[in-house]
Amino acid sequence: MRVALAGLNHKTAPVQIREKLALRSDEIPAVLLGMQALGAKEALILSTCNRVEITAALDEEMPADSLFDAVLHQRSTISLEAIRPHLYIYENGDAIRHLFRVAGSLDSMIVGEPQILGQLKQAYAQARDQGTVGTVLDAVISRALHVAKRIRSETEIGQSAVSVSYAAVELAREIFGSLAKKRILIVGAGKMSEGAARHLLRGGASEIFITNRTHERALEMAGLFHGQVIAYESYPQRLAEMDIVITSSAAPGFVLTREMVRRAIEVRKHQPMFLIDIAVPRNIDPFIDGLEHAFLYDIDDLQRLTDQNLRARREVAEQAEAIVREEVGRLEARLRERDVAPTIVSLQEQLEAIRQEALARYKGRLGLLTADQEQALEALTRGIVNKIAHGPISEMRRQAALQKTGEEVREAEFVTAVRRMFRLR
Amino acid sequence: MSVIWLRTAAVLYACGLLYALIYVFWKNTRLFLPAMLAFGAGTVFHLVSIVELWTDTGHLPLANFYETSSVCAFLIAILFLLGYTYYRIAIFGVCIFPLVFFMTLIGATEFPVAPWSSPAIRNVWLTVHVATVLIGYATLTFAAVASVYYLLQERQLKRKQVMPSANRLPPLATLDRIISVSMNTGFVFITLATITGVVWAFIEDGTNWIGNPKIAFFLFTWAFYLAMIFLRISAGWRGRRIAWLAVGVLGCSLVTWATHFGLRSFWLK
Numbered sequence: 119m120r121v122a123l124a125g126l127n128h129k130t131a132p133v134q135i136r137e138k139l140a141l142r143s144d145e146i147p148a149v150l151l152g153m154q155a156l157g158a159k160e161a162l163i164l165s166t167c168n169r170v171e172i173t174a175a176l177d178e179e180m181p182a183d184s185l186f187d188a189v190l191h192q193r194s195t196i197s198l199e200a201i202r203p204h205l206y207i208y209e210n211g212d213a214i215r216h217l218f219r220v221a222g223s224l225d226s227m228i229v230g231e232p233q234i235l236g237q238l239k240q241a242y243a244q245a246r247d248q249g250t251v252g253t254v255l256d257a258v259i260s261r262a263l264h265v266a267k268r269i270r271s272e273t274e275i276g277q278s279a280v281s282v283s284y285a286a287v288e289l290a291r292e293i294f295g296s297l298a299k300k301r302i303l304i305v306g307a308g309k310m311s312e313g314a315a316r317h318l319l320r321g322g323a324s325e326i327f328i329t330n331r332t333h334e335r336a337l338e339m340a341g342l343f344h345g346q347v348i349a350y351e352s353y354p355q356r357l358a359e360m361d362i363v364i365t366s367s368a369a370p371g372f373v374l375t376r377e378m379v380r381r382a383i384e385v386r387k388h389q390p391m392f393l394i395d396i397a398v399p400r401n402i403d404p405f406i407d408g409l410e411h412a413f414l415y416d417i418d419d420l421q422r423l424t425d426q427n428l429r430a431r432r433e434v435a436e437q438a439e440a441i442v443r444e445e446v447g448r449l450e451a452r453l454r455e456r457d458v459a460p461t462i463v464s465l466q467e468q469l470e471a472i473r474q475e476a477l478a479r480y481k482g483r484l485g486l487l488t489a490d491q492e493q494a495l496e497a498l499t500r501g502i503v504n505k506i507a508h509g510p511i512s513e514m515r516r517q518a519a520l521q522k523t524g525e526e527v528r529e530a531e532f533v534t535a536v537r538r539m540f541r542l543r
Numbered sequence: 544m545s546v547i548w549l550r551t552a553a554v555l556y557a558c559g560l561l562y563a564l565i566y567v568f569w570k571n572t573r574l575f576l577p578a579m580l581a582f583g584a585g586t587v588f589h590l591v592s593i594v595e596l597w598t599d600t601g602h603l604p605l606a607n608f609y610e611t612s613s614v615c616a617f618l619i620a621i622l623f624l625l626g627y628t629y630y631r632i633a634i635f636g637v638c639i640f641p642l643v644f645f646m647t648l649i650g651a652t653e654f655p656v657a658p659w660s661s662p663a664i665r666n667v668w669l670t671v672h673v674a675t676v677l678i679g680y681a682t683l684t685f686a687a688v689a690s691v692y693y694l695l696q697e698r699q700l701k702r703k704q705v706m707p708s709a710n711r712l713p714p715l716a717t718l719d720r721i722i723s724v725s726m727n728t729g730f731v732f733i734t735l736a737t738i739t740g741v742v743w744a745f746i747e748d749g750t751n752w753i754g755n756p757k758i759a760f761f762l763f764t765w766a767f768y769l770a771m772i773f774l775r776i777s778a779g780w781r782g783r784r785i786a787w788l789a790v791g792v793l794g795c796s797l798v799t800w801a802t803h804f805g806l807r808s809f810w811l812k
Contacts, residue, residue: 289700291714292696292700292712292714292715293700293714293715293716294714294715294716295713295714295716295717384779387779387781388779388780388781388782389781390715390716390782407701410782410783411781411782413700413701415703419703422703423703
């Protein structure tokens with residue numbers, strides 16, 4: 119059994135590709151089951167704005183590059199050929215390291231942003247609900263969550279306020295100067311837009327309007343920020359009043375079309391509008407960028423701008439990388455110990471069977487035994503068997519743990535020798 | 544006698560011009576009704592003047608540029624009044640009031656007046672003219688510089704190359720405000736300069752002033768400026784287009800300026 123991970127993220131694939139592959143959370147169960155049908159022993163899917171990644175436990179025959187087959191079954195608009203250049207595939211130690219880095223927010227667009235941990239937890243819960251998490255992924259993911267916690271508490275990675283939302287606020291200042299009295303519309307109340315709203319409020323904005331398909335969620339968020347709720351049906355009519363629009367809706371299709379924005383700008387007498395699209399798939403028609411007074415930034419644009427501010431954070435990230443290296447080593451050792459576990463179990467079973475057989479054979483010749491004698495005999499035979507087993511078992515564990523990181527996990531020669539010696543299956 | 548009526552009309556039209564300038568700055572429409580009444584009264588005097596000139600000379604007063612300018616101004620005024628009566632389009636006033644005033648003012652310079660009563664008045668008048676021109680050009684230059692910054696900043700934002708924190712250009716909205724305030728200020732001064740300039744040239748050169756190309760170009764620059772202000776206010780032109788127009792008006796002003804010095808030195812030979 120080996121751990122394999124295939125995926126693409128904001129570094130390897132542009133938003134045009136990511137938005138075609140991104141899975142809604144209601145699509146994931148079907149894909150997980152599809153993967154099981156294709157032969158994966160265990161599987162987990164992490165799909166966020168910035169990445170689509172599949173982690174799986176595979177047996178030796180199944181190739182890792184077939185991991186995306188089940189996703190592509192669901193997506194007729196894109197082929198494996200189209201995504202192959204953007205795809206990365208890791209196995210074993212590399213897969214574990216990548217997953218740890220993702221969990222610890224070292225691989226995030228905004229290094230250190232905390233949302234990814236929640237997204238990973240959610241992916242884990244979802245896979246567990248579908249029954250596609252077994253002992254291997256269970257060990258890997260729970261360790262990944264532990265690593266994330268360690269990184270957060272032992273380094274300062276989450277401290278400085280550099281984020282996509284922050285970049286959005288800075289850009290708003292480039293356009294409007296002061297944010298005071300600027301009206302902000304949030305379409306789609308989610309974690310990302312919540313972050314943006316928080317930053318804008320801190321930046322001096324006061325009037326926040328929220329619209330969401332589920333009215334309750336909008337009310338909830340409005341309560342958080344003292345904002346006003348606009349009915350989802352009527353936000354297009356009120357667009358002209360808004361200076362800044364942030365979209366992070368899961369709605370299919372564009373929530374803002376070019377025509378809507380063109381008309382709004384006309385009504386606003388050509389005062390500028392700042393449109394921030396943090397959704398993947400994108401919520402705002404990219405052609406709106408051609409309108410003179412509309413300034414449209416999608417998540418990739420914001421990333422480019424934040425990249426340079428992230429240098430300082432990268433240094434902190436080095437400490438975090440050290441934690442990852444340490445933890446990967448530990449988990450790998452443990453997983454390899456687990457690899458020899460079947461051999462250990464069958465060795466123990468084999469010796470136990472020999473013991474039982476011998477006892478049964480000689481019981482008759484010993485005549486009637488007292489309970490004490492019976493117990494002594496049991497202890498004697500058990501002791502001999504355990505003594506014999508101890509050497510091979512501890513040596514097998516040691517050898518497994520010693521195997522170097524990154525080396526292909528092959529059944530160690532020593533294990534093979536033990537199996538032969540004791541005639542194990 | 545007709546020229547008296549025409550000058551009275553010009554003074555009444557000046558109320559409309561005043562309203563237009565106030566509106567450009569403060570978007571204040573309370574003065575629209577008084578301005579409209581003065582404008583209406585102006586057209587009555589204007590009509591009287593035209594009819595009197597007609598009966599005096601025995602033919603339609605379309606004999607020269609001054610008379611055609613006056614009649615044309617009258618027709619524009621009548622059309623505006625009719626348009627306003629039927630469609631209530633007040634916004635045209637911002638453009639029509641100054642235009643009618645200037646055309647009438649030109650018409651009123653058909654007959655020469657007595658030369659300057661004293662050289663002191665002449666000098667003061669000339670100083671006022673030059674000062675208003677220079678203040679107008681200065682604010683216009685400021686608007687044009689802000690426009691260039693605007694175009695740069697806008698381009699950066701569109702190309703998504705803005706480096707928040709590293710970028711040293713002022714915010715777009717601030718630049719827009721600077722452009723509109725300095726452009727409005729410039730317009731007021733250039734308008735005053737045009738009035739003083741026309742009157743000065745008229746008194747100085749008599750009825751020949753209109754043939755002077757540098758003055759014609761000055762009037763053209765002013766009309767260009769008026770068109771820009773009108774587009775900004777009525778059609779809501781902002782941003783890139785207004786920025787380019789501001790640069791264009793500054794270019795025209797520089798040419799006007801150059802012609803003044805060039806021609807003056809040429810004539811002195």
